[in-house]
Amino acid sequence: MKVFYSDDYVAMAYSVDATKKPQWVADSLREVPIPGVRLMAAEPVTAEDLLCIHSPEYVRAVQTGRPRRLAESSTFPWDIGLWTAELASCGGMVAAARCAVEEGVAGSLSVGFHHARRDRGSGHCIFNGLALAICAAHDLGLTGILGIDLDAHCGGGTYSIVGSLPG
Numbered sequence: 001m002k003v004f005y006s007d008d009y010v011a012m013a014y015s016v017d018a019t020k021k022p023q024w025v026a027d028s029l030r031e032v033p034i035p036g037v038r039l040m041a042a043e044p045v046t047a048e049d050l051l052c053i054h055s056p057e058y059v060r061a062v063q064t065g066r067p068r069r070l071a072e073s074s075t076f077p078w079d080i081g082l083w084t085a086e087l088a089s090c091g092g093m094v095a096a097a098r099c100a101v102e103e104g105v106a107g108s109l110s111v112g113f114h115h116a117r118r119d120r121g122s123g124h125c126i127f128n129g130l131a132l133a134i135c136a137a138h139d140l141g142l143t144g145i146l147g148i149d150l151d152a153h154c155g156g157g158t159y160s161i162v163g164s165l166p167g
């Protein structure tokens with residue numbers, strides 16, 4: 001099973017337990033490998049890739065830090081590392097979705113996502129990598145995709161983005 005991760009996932013300056021978890025899990029897997037689990041980096045998504053689920057104004061705000069209120073709508077303080085981390089982490093989600101379609105199972109050590117909406121972040125979620133992963137699987141021809149969100153509360157952002165996907 002391929003599990004996607006790169007140290008860019010944790011490139012943001014602001015750091016709390018939730019943002020450090022991907023690196024903790026990656027370090028643990030490197031130290032004590034799990035048979036059959038292969039850690040690997042994915043291509044980061046691009047700003048253009050994000051436009052299929054986010055508004056141009058919001059993508060530009062997170063890329064540049066301006067306007068600051070929109071760039072920090074997730075509640076994370078903005079720095080350029082946030083942009084780097086999100087592109088890498090969303091890239092891992094897209095790679096995991098494509099890989100799962102081909103190989104049956106895959107993962108990404110990404111965090112966040114489910115509160116992020118088309119035109120803004122929310123609740124510590126900047127971009128919505130879950131929606132990107134669902135769209136990537138949909139683009140490969142899958143229909144009837146079920147997104148299971150096991151967080152303690154409803155994210156809402158994912159459904160607001162992909163709820164209207166045909167099929």
Ligand SMILES: [Zn+2]
Nearest residue numbers: 115123151155
């Ligand atoms: Zn949440």
